[in-house]
Amino acid sequence: MKRIFDKYWKTALFTVIGAGLGFAYWRFVGCSSGSCPITANWHTSTLMGGLIGMLATPSGRKARSGDSTGDPGDLGQK
Numbered sequence: 001m002k003r004i005f006d007k008y009w010k011t012a013l014f015t016v017i018g019a020g021l022g023f024a025y026w027r028f029v030g031c032s033s034g035s036c037p038i039t040a041n042w043h044t045s046t047l048m049g050g051l052i053g054m055l056a057t058p059s060g061r062k063a064r065s066g067d068s069t070g071d072p073g074d075l076g077q078k
Helices: 002-028 042-056
Strands: none
Touching: 002 042
């Protein structure tokens, strides 16, 4: 269980923050007419916020010491 938490803690954190922001958007901005598909219901807005938060999570992968600097023409050869 600890290995899973250590691996996915950033994803969980960003998802919870995104869901909170989605709920806050519904609560304070929302859609009064009910015709807005995302913000008409709190659960849809919260779910979409969580999804966006999950997708916005940084990967956290570190570059290896032998990797290139990001130049597409450079194949890592020195």
